[in-house]
């Protein structure tokens with residue numbers, strides 16, 4: 001398998017470096033792209049609901065493309081009615097499974113779906129940070145502003161906290177009472193069975209929602225104006241679970257946890273143990289992280305959004321993004337103008353990654369082989385060739401193209417055949433580089449990168465700074481020492497971006513704002529020019545926001561040193577950076593979103 005340099009587990013929150021600084025964690029997406037998942041290749045629905053259990057069996061199964069065949073939908077759910085308020089048409093085809101297309105030409109920044117989670121939870125590390133009903137923050141931005149001292153806690157479970165009595169009462173009415181007696185006991189179950197407590201909280205929330213839905217019709221079809229309306233539990237029945245593709249060890253511990261839930265939960269909420277396990281698999285495959293409503297990037301909540309998961313396929317060049325909103329809602333919004341009948345897609349993963357890395361990520365976490373346009377176009381025409389390629393040592397213009405793995409099987413197994421004769425060719429001058437030479441360069445760069453990450457974990461920031469800086473410098477074609485060297489990582493190589501983010505935060509940590517600003521600008525040029533992100537990508541807005549903050553810090557330093565001209569220059573550039581951020585966010589998040597407002601406030 002060609003090397004792609006960055007392993008998912010190697011990513012480190014840049015925020016861990018920038019302890020006292022204003023820098024954002026740029027290493028994670030606003031919303032963890034754990035959305036969607038599962039999908040078409042499952043054909044057996046889980047009999048969690050009476051409706052699903054009594055579903056007629058499909059007569060003759062046609063042979064369809066394995067990864068995109070839609071499972072049958074519950075015939076009692078009128079999905080077009082549920083989605084009728086949005087300018088989309090729902091379709092099902094053999095090639096794409098269930099999906100949605102634009103019903104009419106759409107401008108950039110149009111909400112094409114707004115869904116309130118069937119259930120959502122505030123994630124355990126953030127339990128005290130936001131209201132468990134409206135999701136407004138209970139503390140100031142990253143603790144910088146004054147802490148809210150008087151908030152309201154549920155005295156029975158000791159888990160749920162709220163920003164107001166009103167929110168506490170709303171949550172009680174909405175079903176908190178059903179889970180209140182259980183949630184306090186889940187930590188113990190999680191510890192005993194070695195299952196993530198948040199997974200258990202989600203599963204318990206879903207089982208309670210099922211009971212709640214049986215009592216009343218929660219959805220008023222076609223109406224989307226209520227903050228409080230949730231997607232009904234029965235839609236969860238249509239989600240794929242990929243249970244068979246999960247690790248046996250995972251199924252074993254979740255089964256033990258499900259048995260433990262049978263000891264502690266009210267009988268009327270329980271479903272059989274195997275159904276609890278299936279629910280857990282559905283949560284794992286389909287649950288969606290929600291970012292905080294401020295300018296910081298961290299997944300503070302987790303929700304299950306069946307409509308979004310059922311009708312938005314993944315693309316590595318998506319025309320939509322998803323945005324977390326108050327009250328556990330998720331909006332899907334267009335990032336660019338979309339012509340009538342074009343499929344609406346989102347990305348489930350980080351897009352600044354080479355093709356193999358993206359496909360492997362989707363295969364391991366979502367269990368499908370991506371067939372989007374970007375993943376299927378010839379590699380020598382695709383921007384993907386730069387993200388894992390090497391700059392040609394002969395012409396210094398082209399890139400030695402590393403071909404991607406052709407099949408899911410080949411991506412999972414080490415490369416075969418005589419590697420000593422394998423070569424990679426420059427797309428510009430045709431020069432050839434041996435596989436062995438390429439591997440040596442990748443191995444060295446990987447090892448330096450891992451060393452830097454390890455130093456960060458040890459909080460040895462000056463040493464980490466030096467390691468990352470050397471790595472980047474040694475692959476900078478304009479640096480004289482590097483120019484002498486052989487092939488270099490291409491300037492758009494993913495490892496250089498991955499090393500730049502922690503390096504930037506090391507600079508901030510050490511108070512070197514000049515270096516941080518210069519690097520942030522280089523990173524912006526990289527992410528804007530690489531063709532990896534779609535227009536108006538939220539990720540790019542984060543780099544602009546970070547640049548704005550760095551420039552304002554710099555302005556503050558100039559002010560202290562009474563360097564008025566420099567101060568004004570930095571302020572002007574800082575405001576422009578916030579404006580650039582705002583321009584993107586008003587499309588991606590919408591004008592009313594807190595993250596858009598955070599940029600607007602400062603521009």
Ligand SMILES: C[S@@+](CC[C@H](N)C(=O)[O-])C[C@H]1O[C@@H](n2cnc3c(N)ncnc32)[C@H](O)[C@@H]1O
Pocket residue numbers: 035036037038039040041066067068069070071096097098099308309310311312313314315316366367368369370371372
């Ligand atoms: C969240 S579901 C999306 C809805 C799905 N089309 C369905 O009918 O249920 C994700 C599933 O859709 C399919 N899918 C989505 N995006 C895909 C892509 N880019 N390439 C191949 N299959 C994809 C895969 O089968 C995946 O498991």
